[in-house]
Amino acid sequence: MRPAINVTGISKIYHERVVPLDCLQDRLLRWRRHRKVMVIRALQHVSLSVAPGEWLGLYGPNGSGKSTLLKIIAGLLRADGGSVEVHGTLSSFFELGIGFHPELHAYENVRLHALLQGFRTHELPDITRRIVDFSGLGEHAALPLKCYSTGMRLRLAFAAASQIDADIYLFDEVFAVGDAAFREQCLAFFDGLRKAGKTVILVSHALDGLQRFCNRILFLEHGKIVREERR
C-alpha cells in the first residue's frame, strides 16, 4: 500500500550567530562574539513512513526537532536535504485560531480563517454557520473577539479547526491548552478522527496522550530518531 507520508533522509541545519549579524550596533559593541556561529542540527537524515489511517506520535525534549519535522512535512519549512512525499489532502495545526482578529466578530473571523485555509467562496456561508454553531457561542457570536473569555476564544478556534476535513492531519501540541472540559472535547475529536480512518501525526510532550492514540511513537533526540515504540 502506498504510504500517506514518506519522508526520506530529511536534514535541517540552522546557522545562528550568537549576536544577530543584521544589527550594526551589536556588531560594533560585541564584535568579538560575532565570530561565533552556533550550528544547530535540527534534523539529521530523518526517514519515516506513515501508512494511511496510521497515527504516529513524535515525542522528545524541547529542541529535539519534532516541530521542525512537522513543519517540513506541512511544507512550511524547506529541508536542506532529503525529500517529503504526501499522498492526500493535508491539514496542519501549529496554533489554534490563526488569522483571528480581536476586532472582528465570530462570523467574520471564521470566514477569513476558512478562506486562508483554502475553502472556496461558495462554501463559506455553510462552513461559517457550521463552525459558529459547533462552537456553541450563541448570541456572543455577534460580539468582537476581544469581548470573549479565553475559553470562548478557544472554543471558536477549536470549532474552526475541527470542521476542516482532510486525509492527513498534523497536530503540534495545539490541544495542550485549555481546561478539563476543553481537553475532553479534544479527546472526543481525536476519537472521531480515528473512527473516520484519518492519518495523523501528533507532536506532544505528554507521552500518555500519545500512547492513548498512536499506533507508533518515534522518540527524537538531537534531530535523530533514537527509538520507536509500536503499540
Added chain:
Amino acid sequence: MRPRPFTLAQSTATILALGWSDFVLKYRGSILGYFWALINPLVKFGVILYIFGPYVSPSIPQYPLYLFLGIIIWEHFANTTTGCMNMLFEKSQIIKHLSLPKIILILSVGWTNLLIFVTHIMIFLLFAWVRGAYLSLSSLALVIIAVQMTLLALGIGMMLASYTLKYRDLPHLWTVITQFLFWLTPVMYAYKTTSPALARLASFGHGLMDASPVGAIRLFIELQPLAIVINDARRFTLYAASSAPSLIHIAGVSMVCTVMFLAGTAVFQRRSPFFPQEY
C-alpha cells in the same frame, strides 16, 4: 468540506476579502475612523500650501489641486511600499503557520491601499468641482494612474519585503530613502521636461546629457517613474485635453510599472519559502 490548493480564483477571492478586512480594521475602534486616512495627506497639503505655496503657485495654474493630486499619489506609493514590509510582522502567525501562497498576503496590502487611494481620488474630484476646475472625460484615466501606481508600488514593496526579515534595517533605511525621494519627486514643485521621456532616454547615446551632479539629479527627477506617473495624472485632469499623454506614452509607462511588478513578484516568490525560518 475540505480545503483544496489555491487556484487563481480562490487566491483573488482571498486577496479581496483580506484586503477589505484590513481596510475596515485599520480604522475600526478609533473615534475618527476613516478620517485618519485623510488627515495625514491633508496636514501635508496644508503645511506645503501655506509655507511653499506663495513661492511656487504663481508659476503653476490650479496649484492647490496640483499639490493635492501629487500628495495623494505620493502617499499611495509610500503607504503601499511600507505596508508590504509591515505585513511580514503584522501577519507573522499566518506566515509561520499556514502554507498558503504568501503572495496573497502582500497583494492584499496593495488592494487595501488601492481602496484608500480611490477614496482620496474621490475627494480630489470633489475638491476640483468645488474649486470650479474644468474636469474633462480624460479625468477617467485616473483609473490607469491608480493601476500603474499600484503595480509600481507593489513591485518595489515586494522586493523590499523579500529581504526585510533577513535585513531588519531595511524598513528604517526605506523611511530615509522615501524622505529623499519625496523631494526628488515633483509633488510640490513644477515638473519640467525639455522633450518626451523616450526622446530624453535616446539622447543618452548622443552626448546630450548634462554630466554634472545637478544635471544627474535633474535627469532623475525628470525620468523616474513616480514623477512621470504623477505628471501624467495632472495632464489627464488639470490641463486641457490636448495635453493628455499619448497612447504610446501610456503604454510605455504601463510597461515599466508592469515590469517592476513582475520583477518584484519573481523576487518575492523566490524568497518567501524562507520567511518562516527568518523570524
